[in-house]
Amino acid sequence: MLRKLLFITSLLLLLCSCQESKTQLVEDPEQENIRALLALPDHMPLPYIPKYNPLTKEKISLGRRLFYDKKLSANQTQSCGSCHFQALAFSDGKVTPTGSTGQLLARNSQGLSNVLYHTTFTWANNTLPDIEDQLQIPIRADAPVELGVTDQYIDEVLARFSTDPVYQTMFAAAFPEDGAVTMNKIVFSIASFVRTMISANSPYDQFIAGNDYAITPAAKRGLALFNGEKFECFHCHRGINFSNSYRDINTDPVAISFEFFNVGLYDTDSTGSYPRIDQGLYEVGFNPDHRGMYRPPTLRNVELTGPYMHDGSITNLRDVIKHYSDGGRNVTTGRYVGDGRYSPLKSALVQPFSASEQEIDDLIEFLNSLTDQDFITNPKFSNPHQEP
Ligand code: HEC
Ligand code: HEC
Structure with missing residues (x-):
């Protein structure tokens, strides 16, 4: 018993000594990997990342390319970046934006700083626990239309990516098991990119x-x-x-x-x-x-x-x-x-x-x-x- 106690005490001491320079608890390799991929400084807590969509650098770079690609709207006039500008912390400076078919939206475009710490997304919705859930709205919704990829257009939009050699390589790298282009993979990749939008050096x-x-x-x-x-x-x-x-x-x-x-x-x-x-x-x-x-x-x-x-x-x-x-x-x-x-x-x-x-x-x-x-x-x- 005593030996066990001593062992625990020395373990604690050991833990304390390596923690001296860090405010966080000692992290396992997977957590360290997340911290590295997000370039998360010590004063920022480790975020929740859903198990079904682990963060990888390949998904992040695919997501970044998709975020700014107008091919992701049915009529190829808008991308996520049309309403979320980096210079404005990913808001758009407008009272409310206009979607790809010209429909005026009711709500102001949100900034995207540290979105990954939210428990639910958009200005007011308690049914969107993950970024992956929320992204269906700008991509797929028809009332109002944002990117307007409704059922009618989905095959055409997916084909734009599956026939593009750059995207073929990137999808294969991000999803080594099966690189076929699907809406889920698009959403998972963009969600991964949005998670990297960490603002922690003000x-x-x-x-x-x-x-x-x-x-x-x-x-x-x-x-x-x-x-x-x-x-x-x-x-x-x-x-x-x-x-x-x-x-x-x-x-x-x-x-x-x-x-x-x-x-x-x-x-x-x-x-x-x-x-x-x-x-x-x-x-x-x-x-x-x-x-x-x-x-x-x-x-x-x-x-x-x-x-x-x-x-x-x-x-x-x-x-x-x-x-x-x-x-x-x-x-x-x-x-x-x-x-x-x-x-x-x-x-x-x-x-x-x-x-x-x-x-x-x-x-x-x-x-x-x-x-x-x-x-x-x-x-x-x-x-x-x-x-x-
Ligand atoms: C009762 C909770 C509550 C309190 C107290 C509160 N806020 Fe808010 N704040 C909100 C909510 C909810 C919104 C969004 C409201 C809306 O859009 O209708 C908001 C919106 C804002 C916004 C707009 C941000 C944006 O991106 O549009 C700012 C700025 C702000 N609050 C600052 C403050 C400041 C400064 C104080 C203290 C004087 C304060 N809030 C007190 C809940 C609160
Ligand atoms: C037509 C303009 C427009 C386009 C295009 C658009 N957004 Fe948005 N975005 C908005 C608006 C407006 C909101 C607030 C929606 C609400 O509250 O219902 C929002 C909210 C969000 C949020 C929630 C942020 C939070 O704090 O909860 C995320 C994340 C987001 N957008 C990412 C994206 C991504 C990724 C894309 C591309 C797939 C995209 N948006 C395309 C206007 C747009």
């Missing part, structure tokens, strides 16, 4: 990694406000990704909860309705209590992902903060007149508070410290079709 990251001078005193004041009980931001935007939607390799899948919030942007009928075109989580199960509920988006690179909110209805960060300090939005003109501040469905965490211009400036300075220049210029994420 001034804020450098600050939490130990460089006290990486962010300004104003940004530090802003961070304190963000995490304080007056502004309340951290209740919904928390953790490494500034969202409540979070899982990593250690998260128990059974314990995952999906919290969505109504932040009082609208109340078109005094019972809490949002504009009919999009009522958030309500669209998934038509539960009237879910009207106006959305997932708190990540705030990483938020300086670059405006206009803001699910419908792009707030132009800049100052106005977003004023929205919160007003305790919601009173829409006084136009089609959606109504006072979101008094919506019965608004989250109790969104209450009016007084914010000085100085405090708002500080908070914006903090939010801007989440902008990661490496992320938006990293050649790993750029369009490979444009390489010399």
Whole structure:
């Protein structure tokens, strides 16, 4: 017994000594491989990767090529990259985008920083646990059309890739067992590429990694406000990704909860309705209590992902903060007149508070410290079709 104890103690000591320089627990080779493929720095937790789609460098490079290839839309006019631009942290700067057939979408294009830590995808959906599930929508959906690869077009689209020698080689390398081009393989590869979109070298990251001078005193004041009980931001935007939607390799899948919030942007009928075109989580199960509920988006690179909110209805960060300090939005003109501040469905965490211009400036300075220049210029994420 004693010998066993001693053995355990020495093992612990051993573990501790090799951990000295690392904040993470000792990782097995498979986990180290994931960390290497993602170029994940030590301060970022190991993500969850579904077992059915292990990460490989071949899938990642195939996924990158597909992400930027307009052949992936039925009429060959759009790729994923048409709505997700690297320079804008993979958002598109528009209020809401237009799909490949010209249909205007109801929702603002999301940035794609650190998407792999989310527990469910899009602005408001609790039925898409993996990126693989979500990607069916932009590729396959017909209402609204994004890339428009509906059943009618699927064979034609797959043939574009299976007859292309570059893709033949890449599919064979990514799926050595059977390199035939299928929609699943396309989705698995693009999901693998999207997982590599890690933003972890902003001034804020450098600050939490130990460089006290990486962010300004104003940004530090802003961070304190963000995490304080007056502004309340951290209740919904928390953790490494500034969202409540979070899982990593250690998260128990059974314990995952999906919290969505109504932040009082609208109340078109005094019972809490949002504009009919999009009522958030309500669209998934038509539960009237879910009207106006959305997932708190990540705030990483938020300086670059405006206009803001699910419908792009707030132009800049100052106005977003004023929205919160007003305790919601009173829409006084136009089609959606109504006072979101008094919506019965608004989250109790969104209450009016007084914010000085100085405090708002500080908070914006903090939010801007989440902008990661490496992320938006990293050649790993750029369009490979444009390489010399
Ligand atoms: C026509 C514009 C458009 C195209 C094309 C498009 N997207 Fe999107 N993307 C959006 C919009 C809008 C949303 C938000 C959708 C929602 O909330 O319903 C989104 C959401 C996402 C998300 C969810 C992010 C999150 O944080 O949950 C991912 C991932 C994504 N897109 C990746 C892709 C990939 C990969 C492709 C190509 C297969 C693609 N998109 C094509 C506009 C587009
Ligand atoms: C009750 C939870 C909650 C609180 C508290 C909260 N947020 Fe949000 N935040 C959300 C949700 C949900 C959305 C998306 C709402 C929508 O689109 O309808 C959002 C959206 C945003 C956006 C837009 C991001 C984008 O990409 O469009 C910013 C910026 C933001 N919040 C910052 C803040 C700040 C700063 C605070 C503190 C003053 C704060 N939030 C407090 C839940 C919250």
